Amino acid sequence: MSRQEIEGEQRYVARLYRRLDELREREAGRLETALSQAGTGHQALLERDVAAARHRAGISRLDSAENGLCFGRLDLLDGGRRYVGRLGIPGEDADGEPLLIDWRAPAARPFYTATGISPQGVRRRRHIRTSGRTVTGVQDELLGPDGGDGALVGEAALLAALSADRTGRMGDIVETVQAEQDRVIRSPHAGVLVVQGGPGTGKTAVALHRAAYLLYTHRERLARSVVLVVGPSPVFLRYVGEVLPSLGETSVLLSTVGELYPGVTAGGEEPPGTAEVKGRAVMAEVVAAAVRDRQHVPEGGLEAVHGRETVRLGRAECLRALERARATGLPHNRARPVFVRLVVDALARRVAEELTESVLGVLGDDGEPFAEPAPVPGEDLDAELLGEEEIEGIRRELAADAGVRAAVDAMWPSLTPQRLLADLYASPGRLASAAPRLAPAERALLERAPGSRWTPADVPLLDEAAELLGEDDRAARAAAEAERRERTALAQEALDTAHGSRSTDLEAGEEAEMLTAHDLLDAGLLAERHEEGDHRTPAERAAADRTWAFGHVVVDEAQELSAMDWRLLMRRCPGRSMTLVGDVDQAGARSGAASWGEALAPHVGDRWRLERLEVNYRTPAEIAEVAAGVLAALGTAAEPPRPVRSTGVRPWHLRVSPEELPCRLGELAAKEAVAVGEGRLAVIVPGARLAELGRAVAAAVPGAETGRDVRLEGTVAVLDVARAKGLEFDSVLLVGPEEIAAASPRGLNDLYVALTRATRRLGVVHTGELPGALARLVPYGEHGECGGHGEHGEHGGHGER
Numbered sequence: 001m002s003r004q005e006i007e008g009e010q011r012y013v014a015r016l017y018r019r020l021d022e023l024r025e026r027e028a029g030r031l032e033t034a035l036s037q038a039g040t041g042h043q044a045l046l047e048r049d050v051a052a053a054r055h056r057a058g059i060s061r062l063d064s065a066e067n068g069l070c071f072g073r074l075d076l077l078d079g080g081r082r083y084v085g086r087l088g089i090p091g092e093d094a095d096g097e098p099l100l101i102d103w104r105a106p107a108a109r110p111f112y113t114a115t116g117i118s119p120q121g122v123r124r125r126r127h128i129r130t131s132g133r134t135v136t137g138v139q140d141e142l143l144g145p146d147g148g149d150g151a152l153v154g155e156a157a158l159l160a161a162l163s164a165d166r167t168g169r170m171g172d173i174v175e176t177v178q179a180e181q182d183r184v185i186r187s188p189h190a191g192v193l194v195v196q197g198g199p200g201t202g203k204t205a206v207a208l209h210r211a212a213y214l215l216y217t218h219r220e221r222l223a224r225s226v227v228l229v230v231g232p233s234p235v236f237l238r239y240v241g242e243v244l245p246s247l248g249e250t251s252v253l254l255s256t257v258g259e260l261y262p263g264v265t266a267g268g269e270e271p272p273g274t275a276e277v278k279g280r281a282v283m284a285e286v287v288a289a290a291v292r293d294r295q296h297v298p299e300g301g302l303e304a305v306h307g308r309e310t311v312r313l314g315r316a317e318c319l320r321a322l323e324r325a326r327a328t329g330l331p332h333n334r335a336r337p338v339f340v341r342l343v344v345d346a347l348a349r350r351v352a353e354e355l356t357e358s359v360l361g362v363l364g365d366d367g368e369p370f371a372e373p374a375p376v377p378g379e380d381l382d383a384e385l386l387g388e389e390e391i392e393g394i395r396r397e398l399a400a401d402a403g404v405r406a407a408v409d410a411m412w413p414s415l416t417p418q419r420l421l422a423d424l425y426a427s428p429g430r431l432a433s434a435a436p437r438l439a440p441a442e443r444a445l446l447e448r449a450p451g452s453r454w455t456p457a458d459v460p461l462l463d464e465a466a467e468l469l470g471e472d473d474r475a476a477r478a479a480a481e482a483e484r485r486e487r488t489a490l491a492q493e494a495l496d497t498a499h500g501s502r503s504t505d506l507e508a509g510e511e512a513e514m515l516t517a518h519d520l521l522d523a524g525l526l527a528e529r530h531e532e533g534d535h536r537t538p539a540e541r542a543a544a545d546r547t548w549a550f551g552h553v554v555v556d557e558a559q560e561l562s563a564m565d566w567r568l569l570m571r572r573c574p575g576r577s578m579t580l581v582g583d584v585d586q587a588g589a590r591s592g593a594a595s596w597g598e599a600l601a602p603h604v605g606d607r608w609r610l611e612r613l614e615v616n617y618r619t620p621a622e623i624a625e626v627a628a629g630v631l632a633a634l635g636t637a638a639e640p641p642r643p644v645r646s647t648g649v650r651p652w653h654l655r656v657s658p659e660e661l662p663c664r665l666g667e668l669a670a671k672e673a674v675a676v677g678e679g680r681l682a683v684i685v686p687g688a689r690l691a692e693l694g695r696a697v698a699a700a701v702p703g704a705e706t707g708r709d710v711r712l713e714g715t716v717a718v719l720d721v722a723r724a725k726g727l728e729f730d731s732v733l734l735v736g737p738e739e740i741a742a743a744s745p746r747g748l749n750d751l752y753v754a755l756t757r758a759t760r761r762l763g764v765v766h767t768g769e770l771p772g773a774l775a776r777l778v779p780y781g782e783h784g785e786c787g788g789h790g791e792h793g794e795h796g797g798h799g800e801r
């Protein structure tokens with residue numbers, strides 16, 4: 001590329017940065033002015049908050065675009081030209097063309113999808129490389145009749161991105177999104193979209209970019225209702241955690257399913273078999289039965305000491321009250337007052353009746369009332385002696401009586417989800433009653449001492465219980481609703497004032513992208529945030545609220561979810577606007593999905609749409625070939641995804657004796673750590689040997705991370721397959737493939753996951769026979785260290801397979 005071309009782009013890019021600085025300064029000035037506004041009272045504070053929130057969001061969006069602000073240019077057949085970048089920048093002239101188009105805007109789409117066959121009005125696509133604010137290179141693709149019809153868009157830029165050292169944190173891919181990925185990213189917001197793709201097909205990257213796209217396109221709705229992104233583990237969430245902020249998006253909550261029950265930290269561990277039973281759909285019935293079992297009338301009915309008397313209510317009457325309370329259809333804790341009221345009423349009438357009988361002396365010689373039909377609670381049997389007022393007095397007395405309360409509690413206790421589950425797990429008798437459809441051995445897996453730590457598989461059960469138990473919060477809710485209405489009215493006034501007086505000079509042109517208060521906030525949100533002392537962001541509020549309805553839910557590694565996890569997530573997304581990405585062939589959890597149809601049928605029937613990703617961006621051809629052997633052994637019909645490059649380095653295997661394994665592994669890890677240079681190495685080991693082999697590696701490679709809470713901050717991490725899920729590393733040393741494959745019914749799937757984490761190098765260390773599925777590995781020493789670290793060059797070419 002000529003020097004002149006680069007200088008030309010440098011001038012344009014410099015102009016963009018000048019404009020960016022101006023916009024930033026202007027926003028900062030406006031923020032300062034807004035914050036210095038004197039004024040007291042609710043209205044003034046609201047106005048100030050609206051303005052400050054708008055300017056802060058504007059500044060943070062501008063800041064996030066600092067690196068790689070502009071990365072592309074489209075030269076159009078009609079002579080027009082568009083620059084594409086991380087956000088839209090309006091021109092200096094309010095009515096003129098935008099200087100930069102947001103990658104998510106419709107006008108930027110041909111940058112990702114135009115081809116020689118379908119040029120979409122584009123003559124040339126240019127990738128602009130920058131370092132800081134300096135242009136370091138440009139690459140052109142000519143479209144139209146004379147070229148540019150490769151299957152990959154911007155192939156050189158893509159391969160450079162794929163071959164770069166990994167950093168331990170996933171980066172965004174806005175510069176090199178491929179056409180098949182763009183289709184998924186821009187798929188309509190409504191409904192359930194499933195994205196199936198093999199390892200390394202960019203599912204995670206696509207899911208996160210789709211979240212950013214939806215936030216851009218439906219800003220008003222989603223900034224308030226928040227997008228939930230669910231991942232398989234905390235280490236995975238850390239790995240992907242910078243992608244959305246780097247795209248300027250913060251109205252997002254990243255969480256594992258195990259973190260979705262506010263107030264519960266599910267840090268406990270349990271055998272996979274226990275987690276599997278807890279994840280089964282039948283557990284919804286078990287929890288429901290456990291709740292019903294707590295609504296219980298003893299054989300003798302109710303008997304309580306009231307003052308110096310013993311009061312009694314027959315079992316039949318208690319049961320009638322119980323059935324009537326159940327018939328309300330209210331959750332347990334909210335139906336409880338109905339039950340209490342019915343029982344106390346019946347009891348009061350019984351007491352009144354006995355009082356009347358004793359006063360009138362209508363008792364027979366044997367001390368029993370005459371054999372008349374038994375009084376029916378609720379009917380007017382309160383003898384003439386006692387009026388309604390006196391009976392109400394008795395009712396109040398009984399209701400306040402500790403003995404009566406204890407007796408009623410025993411029949412219909414007020415329960416928290418935690419108490420319900422802890423009591424259930426602690427009692428084989430309760431388990432037998434609530435879970436007759438589980439085999440005794442399966443029920444035994446659920447038994448647990450009270451006070452044990454909650455595990456991730458408990459969370460959907462707690463959530464299920466919370467739904468069935470409910471809270472008796474009627475009074476609090478009515479008061480909160482009245483208050484909310486008042487706040488919303490005030491906030492709407494404030495927003496209208498702010499919107500009416502906003503500056504329009506940043507909004508020139510179709511692509512103008514500066515946020516206004518109305519983009520960011522609506523009256524409801526502002527009113528909520530204005531509650532006394534509550535200045536949390538929508539994402540923070542969502543994290544603290546079990547009943548939050550998210551505007552869109554993205555689930556990564558969705559094949560891992562159990563039937564009970566799905567129930568929880570569907571509750572969090574009543575609008576069923578969801579993106580579910582995963583690969584059924586990578587399902588390792590025993591309770592994971594065997595097929596998408598099976599997982600989704602109970603919730604959306606067949607109302608979901610499927611997209612497939614078929615290109616493998618992560619693993620080079622040499623490693624992909626080995627993984628394909630394992631996929632074939634899995635016996636699935638799935639085709640392995642097609643790799644886009646090769647490295648010339650063959651994956652190897654080395655057999656060592658069990659005794660020498662720790663020591664040899666340390667040596668090999670130290671050697672690989674050198675080979676990856678600035679990149680990252682994962683040592684993936686069988687779960688049962690994580691601690692032992694983690695120590696061995698840490699002894700040989702100082703700073704190697706291991707244990708339960710790996711942060712991926714150093715060069716080397718020792719992980720089991722569950723923790724490696726979704727991650728990637730320049731090099732992977734896989735230990736004990738035979739043990740991993742044999743460890744669970746989904747062991748081969750785990751092996752497939754482990755093999756596909758590497759972007760460049762793979763070595764397998766084993767102590768037993770090498771599984772047949774790995775026959776394509778070459779013996780250690782014959783793997784061709786050509787180039788060692790940095791051997792990125794040659795690529796297989798997308799079309800060659």
Ligand SMILES: Nc1ncnc2c1ncn2[C@@H]1O[C@H](COP(=O)(O)OP(=O)(O)OP(=O)(O)O)[C@@H](O)[C@H]1O
Nearest residue numbers: 173176177178199200201202203204205617618726
């Ligand atoms: N268009 C692209 N441009 C640049 N890099 C890409 C592109 N698509 C994917 N990648 C990179 O390929 C790697 C694999 O992507 P990702 O982790 O999203 O795959 P995945 O399908 O989620 O894999 P797995 O199922 O194995 O977890 C990542 O480093 C990602 O950044």
